[in-house]
Amino acid sequence: MDSSLLSYAIALGLLNHVYFHKFEPNSAKIPLLFLSLEPAVLILCLGGPISFLRLLLSYTVFWGSLSLSIVLYRLSPFHPLAQYPGPAISKVSKLWGAAVAARGKRHLYLKKLHDAYGPYVRTGPDELSIVDATAASQILNAGGLVKGRFYETGRDPSTPPPILSLIGEAHAKKRRAWNRAMASLRDYDPVIQKRAMQLVTCLGEQPKGTAVDLALWFELFTYDFMGDLAFGGVFEMLQQGKDTHGLGNKIHSFFAASIILGNIPWILGLFNLLPMVQRSIQEFNDLGQGLATHRIKTGATHAKDLWYHIADEEGLEKQKPTLQDAAADGIVAIIAASDTVAHLLASLMWCLVSNDQCYKRVQQEIDDTFVVEDDLVDFSKHQQCVFLSACINETLRLFPPAPVNGGTRQVHLNSGGGRDIAGKYIPEGTSVYMPTYVLHRRSDYFSRPAEFVPDRWLPSSDLALKHNASAFMPFSQGPANCVGQHLARREVQAVIIFLLKAFEVRFAEGFDGAAWTETVCDYFTATRGPLLVELTRRG
Numbered sequence: 091m092d093s094s095l096l097s098y099a100i101a102l103g104l105l106n107h108v109y110f111h112k113f114e115p116n117s118a119k120i121p122l123l124f125l126s127l128e129p130a131v132l133i134l135c136l137g138g139p140i141s142f143l144r145l146l147l148s149y150t151v152f153w154g155s156l157s158l159s160i161v162l163y164r165l166s167p168f169h170p171l172a173q174y175p176g177p178a179i180s181k182v183s184k185l186w187g188a189a190v191a192a193r194g195k196r197h198l199y200l201k202k203l204h205d206a207y208g209p210y211v212r213t214g215p216d217e218l219s220i221v222d223a224t225a226a227s228q229i230l231n232a233g234g235l236v237k238g239r240f241y242e243t244g245r246d247p248s249t250p251p252p253i254l255s256l257i258g259e260a261h262a263k264k265r266r267a268w269n270r271a272m273a274s275l276r277d278y279d280p281v282i283q284k285r286a287m288q289l290v291t292c293l294g295e296q297p298k299g300t301a302v303d304l305a306l307w308f309e310l311f312t313y314d315f316m317g318d319l320a321f322g323g324v325f326e327m328l329q330q331g332k333d334t335h336g337l338g339n340k341i342h343s344f345f346a347a348s349i350i351l352g353n354i355p356w357i358l359g360l361f362n363l364l365p366m367v368q369r370s371i372q373e374f375n376d377l378g379q380g381l382a383t384h385r386i387k388t389g390a391t392h393a394k395d396l397w398y399h400i401a402d403e404e405g406l407e408k409q410k411p412t413l414q415d416a417a418a419d420g421i422v423a424i425i426a427a428s429d430t431v432a433h434l435l436a437s438l439m440w441c442l443v444s445n446d447q448c449y450k451r452v453q454q455e456i457d458d459t460f461v462v463e464d465d466l467v468d469f470s471k472h473q474q475c476v477f478l479s480a481c482i483n484e485t486l487r488l489f490p491p492a493p494v495n496g497g498t499r500q501v502h503l504n505s506g507g508g509r510d511i512a513g514k515y516i517p518e519g520t521s522v523y524m525p526t527y528v529l530h531r532r533s534d535y536f537s538r539p540a541e542f543v544p545d546r547w548l549p550s551s552d553l554a555l556k557h558n559a560s561a562f563m564p565f566s567q568g569p570a571n572c573v574g575q576h577l578a579r580r581e582v583q584a585v586i587i588f589l590l591k592a593f594e595v596r597f598a599e600g601f602d603g604a605a606w607t608e609t610v611c612d613y614f615t616a617t618r619g620p621l622l623v624e625l626t627r628r629g
């Protein structure tokens with residue numbers, strides 16, 4: 091046995107742990123290079139024969155001592171997050187979390203963990219999941235924590251970052267343009283109306299007695315609508331009755347890769363080198379550029395569209411964004427605004443069709459508000475449907491389209507110490523999730539948390555229910571909350587009003603309605619399986 095090689099390999103393993111713990115790298119590229127060479131260099135330095143057996147010993151002992159030291163430290167009471175409970179496997183590595191995320195069931199896994207361990211759970215060596223409304227509000231609002239490394243995923247560093255990845259002044263600048271775009275939502279009413287009416291027409295043309303996949307049709311609606319708003323009307327998927335651009339697949343595989351990478355961000359630099367990943371990022375960049383070029387060539391479908399604002403066509407900013415810059419935001423508009431709204435629409439229809447009483451109340455409210463068909467286009471009347479609004483809130487509570495509330499927030503390393511948040515100490519280097527799916531289902535915030543009870547949102551309700559509205563944050567909170575939330579509500583309100591005025595909707599024969607929620611997955615935004623219904627024209 092080569093005892094000096096053994097002791098040096100152990101010591102080198104421990105030294106590497108101490109070094110990389112203190113100077114945590116941003117990317118695994120350089121550390122992996124060092125870690126793969128060091129045991130061989132050690133043999134060269136110690137002298138003696140360079141045999142296969144000595145190499146094997148050096149590598150095994152070096153990697154073994156490094157891994158054991160990391161595992162023991164992460165489980166030890168000396169780790170800064172030692173006071174937070176959580177499963178041992180999560181304390182040791184994020185790989186388990188990444189595997190759960192890859193299956194799309196992260197929201198359900200987090201719910202189980204919080205049920206077992208309470209509102210603060212250690213979900214990774216340096217990661218917490220928090221479902222405390224006060225803490226979430228402090229983290230997300232001004233003066234809270236900044237965005238974590240999660241937001242670097244899915245982007246090639248050579249491409250301009252979209253609003254979602256930015257912080258500080260760069261974020262504020264883009265946010266001003268987005269705020270202008272969302273300041274006068276009435277400008278977009280004609281587009282919502284046109285697409286909602288087209289949706290109803292397309293649905294009415296489906297052969298009688300066939301099952302219609304509402305989840306798919308809602309996606310086509312939102313793609314067409316956002317295509318109109320951001321890029322001058324490019325997709326026309328409703329007309330074709332299918333996702334002709336494969337946009338759904340592109341978005342879903344992009345997000346799936348992003349959340350897996352978001353769980354183990356140090357792998358980012360390596361992962362981005364894979365041709366498959368480069369291709370996917372490139373595809374998105376090309377799509378954005380192509381759509382932007384199309385919009386510039388053809389102009390807007392109506393006076394001032396979203397592109398007009400995000401590309402600053404009015405020239406209000408000192409420095410106009412480049413085409414690439416604006417295209418990056420245009421793509422965010424398609425991604426952030428289509429799948430989320432489609433999910434809300436599908437979940438809402440599922441909730442209504444599953445709850446006959448609520449369905450009838452919504453239908454009655456719509457019939458009372460819009461006595462003649464022409465009234466439907468009067469968007470000011472849409473807001474009068476207060477029970478429908480309550481149903482929208484209740485759906486957002488139960489099925490938030492961003493189940494984990496976006497990416498992580500972080501107390502970055504070397505940022506001047508940890509932070510006190512709602513009476514708890516969050517040490518430097520900690521990433522934090524605030525899964526709304528779990529927060530919204532805490533029984534001490536909302537009574538009967540798993541039930542669809544829209545009345546809890548009505549001021550006139552005489553139900554004596556616990557109702558903590560500050561724990562309701564489907565659109566996140568603070569300066570980087572969802573800038574499109576009012577547009578989303580406006581779209582959903584309109585589509586449901588047009589749809590329920592035109593049709594009776596029931597689950598299709600043989601469709602297992604009760605099992606539909608099991609098809610919901612969390613890939614940053616939620617995805618869902620087909621929602622098969624039967625539509626009957628109302629008289």
Ligand code: HEM
Nearest residue numbers: 253254426427430431491492496497565566570572574578
């Ligand atoms: C039901 C529909 C929607 C839901 C539940 C939703 C939810 C969210 C959430 C949770 C965030 C924060 C993400 C994070 O911090 O990582 C967000 C950000 C954002 N959303 Fe939405 N969203 C919806 C619809 C829309 C629509 C219709 C638009 C645009 C037309 C939009 C545009 C954006 C943008 C641009 C951001 C980034 C804001 C910033 O960084 O300042 N969203 N959304």
